[in-house]
Amino acid sequence: MSNTSNKSEIAKDGVSLRYEQGLAKLTEIDGQAGHKVIDSLAGICPDLARYVIEYPFGDIYQREGLDLKTRELITVAALTALGNCQPQLNVHIHGALNVGCTREEIVEAILQMSVYAGFPAALNGMFVAKEVFAEVTTN
Amino acid sequence: MSNTSNKSEIAKDGVSLRYEQGLAKLTEIDGQAGHKVIDSLAGICPDLARYVIEYPFGDIYQREGLDLKTRELITVAALTALGNCQPQLNVHIHGALNVGCTREEIVEAILQMSVYAGFPAALNGMFVAKEVFAEVTTN
Amino acid sequence: MSNTSNKSEIAKDGVSLRYEQGLAKLTEIDGQAGHKVIDSLAGICPDLARYVIEYPFGDIYQREGLDLKTRELITVAALTALGNCQPQLNVHIHGALNVGCTREEIVEAILQMSVYAGFPAALNGMFVAKEVFAEVTTN
């Protein structure tokens, strides 16, 4: 879908096209880990779940200009640099693997953050990757 | 150069191979903007300049696993997310263009940060890109 | 508009209702300062401008649960705490005044950040407020 299209059309079931496309993209990238996040918001703020599906996945991740692999590596790097989003970093390292990034590419993106955000940020990001790779190996 | 090689060998002039390779890589990616940073440190901390050449450029940017375009997009995204490294973001947007990233790719990487670091971070990163593209156009 | 409504309907001119309502809300809160930001993105990333109008102003600021005065004070406080969004803090201090916050309320919100983000963050936020109040006084 091009970036300039108007996504106001209502899809089936009265759900917006943004929501529907977002849900499909969330499943494509984050699989089970992403749906867990959505479900965990049901009892506290279902609207946040809806916005997560609509904006990041319905608007941003649909865009052309960067392929999904690059988008996921960029997200993994940024979350590592920020240093306080470890649950999301876990989800996105899974996501990066799901869209075809290799473990080496993910490790390199995290390692590079030692330059821009310091060694603690890179170490802590690397430990999340270690966790994710172990989860994937045992499944 | 593979990631596992030992770069302790002394190149010509008594300068380490890390330094020499780093300087070459800095020139390849950041051209003039990078050398300006190095020079600006001469009167205050030449060792910081040396470490910048040796670690980011002599060690990290030499590594295999990610190509230079991806490395630069990752850096642009991370610096946008961090929000307080605008001078370095300027240098690296120039760097991204130098290694072959398109303006569209750079804009997409910055825009994506609206999800992970918020709209202010994305806006401020976008204004730096606007500045850089104007500088490039007039030169 | 309630929080649970579906805003997929297309308003006149093919523009989504989210965009139209967002633009009206942006004008109501940020007046000229907000439109300046939108215009400044025209040559670099008009989609970011569109998303700013659609998500913060078309989705979030339309919501019930908190009145606009409280929403603006919360934003002023958060931007002060973050410490690296001074352009947006300037816009939102103007916004807080526009929706009826007093200067005293704005100053108190910024001052309180000395506890949670430290004295530098509070000082730097206070200097932005000083700037804004001077701009408002001369106009």
Next chain:
Amino acid sequence: MSNTSNKSEIAKDGVSLRYEQGLAKLTEIDGQAGHKVIDSLAGICPDLARYVIEYPFGDIYQREGLDLKTRELITVAALTALGNCQPQLNVHIHGALNVGCTREEIVEAILQMSVYAGFPAALNGMFVAKEVFAEVTTN
């Protein structure tokens, strides 16, 4: 107590008025959760506990200009945006409920941070609120 009063007077027992008023305010806002924090510092840095009582609670939270509900919502929003103060966010969500904020108001303040600090910050803040609401429900 007005903002301009001099609080140097010594109250009974040789304790300063700031300390005494601060302790009362801490109890009013944070109840048990706040006192737990104070007690946990006894063996490591009782002076930090004293300063917490004196500055945030003895000086800032005594001030006029913003009511306690607004002050607590501002703090909840700022701590959500900062993203690395989850223990304090837990205490202040309890505090916000104690001073009369509704769950809806708290959720809205956290949700709004998705705009200014990104979706990870809002998600992580929302999970703390979920925790607090569950604690409150079971008590």
Next chain:
Amino acid sequence: MSNTSNKSEIAKDGVSLRYEQGLAKLTEIDGQAGHKVIDSLAGICPDLARYVIEYPFGDIYQREGLDLKTRELITVAALTALGNCQPQLNVHIHGALNVGCTREEIVEAILQMSVYAGFPAALNGMFVAKEVFAEVTTN
């Protein structure tokens, strides 16, 4: 003054002892740069100026346990790491020189932050030091 003393006594002129001692300490460490900050708050929030004098300078910098040189180096390092408090970093580099730190010590503290906060933070802190040393040299 020991850390455990009660500083509630009212000094001459109805000003608290904390304020009086704080003002003396501010003058000792920050000289003119510190007083400029205080004056700049007069028209916007004189209470923030009072709290700056009372808490950081009246409580913290009076404490035993670390000498003033170490305290200033710690502050210079932390402000460099935070990356968004450059006005305060400028004031404190002046302060570090005032209390007897050498330029070498200040440069080393900033350089060390390349490890913990990344090279951008260290570079930007180093540029502030360069500025300060130039100001000091011309005066």
Next chain:
Amino acid sequence: MSNTSNKSEIAKDGVSLRYEQGLAKLTEIDGQAGHKVIDSLAGICPDLARYVIEYPFGDIYQREGLDLKTRELITVAALTALGNCQPQLNVHIHGALNVGCTREEIVEAILQMSVYAGFPAALNGMFVAKEVFAEVTTN
């Protein structure tokens, strides 16, 4: 070792002098805690472990200009201010004790961060110190 020496020489076993000196310095400062970090990286990114040994410990901590006690206090303060590096803060509080800092000095460095990074950062850093002191006491 002076700051200006060239450390390109290859030490015995084909390992660079930077690596060898770094390993010795890591052992001197961080003892067991530091080696645990290095080992934990073996299966995910041994190169990050190598860079940690080479840059922070082989380059920075070898430098003259600041003694090890001051360097460790600076690191403890910066990590406290950053607020999202608690594993590294734990390691460096151990390190500070190992190089001769007293508990009082460490507590004072953390407490001072209440001014520059806010009370939550200081509280969370203080809780890490409490943990470390308990670990040390039981061993």
